[in-house]
Amino acid sequence: MIAIVDYNAGNLTSVQLALREVSLDGVITSDPEIVAQADHLIFPGVGAAGAAMEGLTQRRLDAAVKAFIASGRPYLGICIGCQVLLEKSDEDGGISCLGVLSGEVRRFQRAPGVKIPHMGWNQVRFARKHPVLEGIPDGGEFYFVHGYYPAPVDKAWVLANTEYGGTNFSSLLARDNIVACQFHAEKSGPFGLRLLKNFCAWNGKV
Amino acid sequence: MLTKRLIICLDVRDKKVTKGVKFQGNVDLGDPAEMAAQYYREGVDELVFYDITASAEGRPIDIGMVREVAKKVFIPFSVGGGIRNLDDMRAVLLAGAEKVSVNSLAVRDPDIIRQGARAFGSQCIVLGMDARKSGDPAFPSGYEVVIQGGRKPAHLDAVAWAKKSESLGAGEICLNSIDADGTKEGYELELTRKVSEAVGIPVIASGGAGKPEHLVAVLRQGKADAALVASMVHYGTYTVAGIKAEMEKAGVAVRKAPVAS
Numbered sequence: 001m002i003a004i005v006d007y008n009a010g011n012l013t014s015v016q017l018a019l020r021e022v023s024l025d026g027v028i029t030s031d032p033e034i035v036a037q038a039d040h041l042i043f044p045g046v047g048a049a050g051a052a053m054e055g056l057t058q059r060r061l062d063a064a065v066k067a068f069i070a071s072g073r074p075y076l077g078i079c080i081g082c083q084v085l086l087e088k089s090d091e092d093g094g095i096s097c098l099g100v101l102s103g104e105v106r107r108f109q110r111a112p113g114v115k116i117p118h119m120g121w122n123q124v125r126f127a128r129k130h131p132v133l134e135g136i137p138d139g140g141e142f143y144f145v146h147g148y149y150p151a152p153v154d155k156a157w158v159l160a161n162t163e164y165g166g167t168n169f170s171s172l173l174a175r176d177n178i179v180a181c182q183f184h185a186e187k188s189g190p191f192g193l194r195l196l197k198n199f200c201a202w203n204g205k206v
Numbered sequence: 207m208l209t210k211r212l213i214i215c216l217d218v219r220d221k222k223v224t225k226g227v228k229f230q231g232n233v234d235l236g237d238p239a240e241m242a243a244q245y246y247r248e249g250v251d252e253l254v255f256y257d258i259t260a261s262a263e264g265r266p267i268d269i270g271m272v273r274e275v276a277k278k279v280f281i282p283f284s285v286g287g288g289i290r291n292l293d294d295m296r297a298v299l300l301a302g303a304e305k306v307s308v309n310s311l312a313v314r315d316p317d318i319i320r321q322g323a324r325a326f327g328s329q330c331i332v333l334g335m336d337a338r339k340s341g342d343p344a345f346p347s348g349y350e351v352v353i354q355g356g357r358k359p360a361h362l363d364a365v366a367w368a369k370k371s372e373s374l375g376a377g378e379i380c381l382n383s384i385d386a387d388g389t390k391e392g393y394e395l396e397l398t399r400k401v402s403e404a405v406g407i408p409v410i411a412s413g414g415a416g417k418p419e420h421l422v423a424v425l426r427q428g429k430a431d432a433a434l435v436a437s438m439v440h441y442g443t444y445t446v447a448g449i450k451a452e453m454e455k456a457g458v459a460v461r462k463a464p465v466a467s
Binding site: 013014017018020021046047048110113114115116117118119120121122123140141143144145146147163164184186187188189190191192193 | 326328463
């Protein structure tokens with residue numbers, strides 16, 4: 001069973017419909033018990049990291065998500081679902097996140113001609129190979145919309161990079177059974193659908 | 207590098223995509239979800255839907271249409287026209303739209319932008335703005351905002367309104383020139399540049415696209431982040447791939463979309 005974490009913020013329909021397009025069924029849930037039973041867990045999200053952490057904590061999903069990750073089963077974080085894995089975020093004046101990965105979430109620096117949010121299609125440049133990237137070309141474009149980006153401590157976790165406004169940031173992270181993308185795979189056309197399909201076929205081992 | 211977006215606009219009236227000149231003399235072009243799916247397969251970067259009669263008829267947006275589009279299209283799309291409150295916004299977003307666009311409502315009640323941004327995030331809230339040239343010194347940018355399809359003045363300066371919407375939490379501005387709309391003679395470059403330089407959020411240029419050079423001009427001189435087209439593609443004069451090829455030839459970074467199955 002593929003579970004899609006509902007923390008009461010995101011547009012989860014898009015992820016479910018994207019899975020359906022590649023002949024997969026995703027169960028939208030805010031129940032920690034169902035998260036515990038899932039084979040694959042997808043944590044999508046839009047909006048603010050603070051609201052996401054609050055939503056997770058209120059529903060006791062923070063512990064459920066951490067336990068799922070610790071179990072070694074495949075986890076995919078999308079946008080906010082990527083950012084919450086780090087220790088803290090600059091958003092909303094600074095908030096504590098799940099701390100699964102060491103590092104923080106930083107704001108893009110304002111500069112003339114650099115629009116924030118980083119919105120639109122940008123190239124994702126692979127740092128190494130990974131099962132979820134099967135069939136996707138290096139440098140292919142994915143859809144981004146975010147004002148903050150993940151900055152992991154260990155560069156070994158960086159699966160791909162993207163450049164925006166003079167900042168080269170980690171747009172895709174991977175460690176053990178964790179994959180986390182800053183872009184919206186569910187809105188990234190055929191490449192995004194392929195990534196979702198690859199993830200759901202993956203056993204979490206590299 | 208962030209690419210410049212090619213966005214196709216679908217005006218919807220009585221469940222059909224329609225196109226008119228300056229909001230008058232409309233003709234039906236096809237089914238919204240079918241057309242959206244076709245443009246998605248051709249590699250368009252984003253879609254915009256306006257329920258152009260919802261507002262005038264005082265009825266909510268056609269959520270069934272939004273659901274149908276979301277089943278077939280795996281790129282961002284925004285929906286506007288007839289948004290009356292936060293509940294309408296939520297319904298549109300939950301049906302699968304990435305963004306919701308407010309125009310007349312935001313003029314009447316600017317706080318809806320702040321409320322929407324707080325509830326769903328700034329990235330979901332697009333300010334739709336119709337503007338036209340004005341010699342009135344009350345509008346220092348030289349452009350005034352109009353509502354109801356250009357029929358009614360909003361008594362706002364276009365640049366000042368853009369900045370205010372940003373401060374309230376809008377994540378993007380879709381800027382339509384009433385003067386250029388439907389002419390096919392090119393976007394209003396000066397208006398677009400003035401608004402785009404005044405704000406720190408992305409600006410979509412709209413109104414006046416007739417050929418690929420027009421897109422190149424508004425993305426370069428107009429400093430727009432994205433360009434919206436409608437009749438250029440609806441009548442088959444140009445294809446998505448054809449427009450993107452011309453943009454790329456002119457040195458504009460575009461998304462090289464794979465063919466969707």
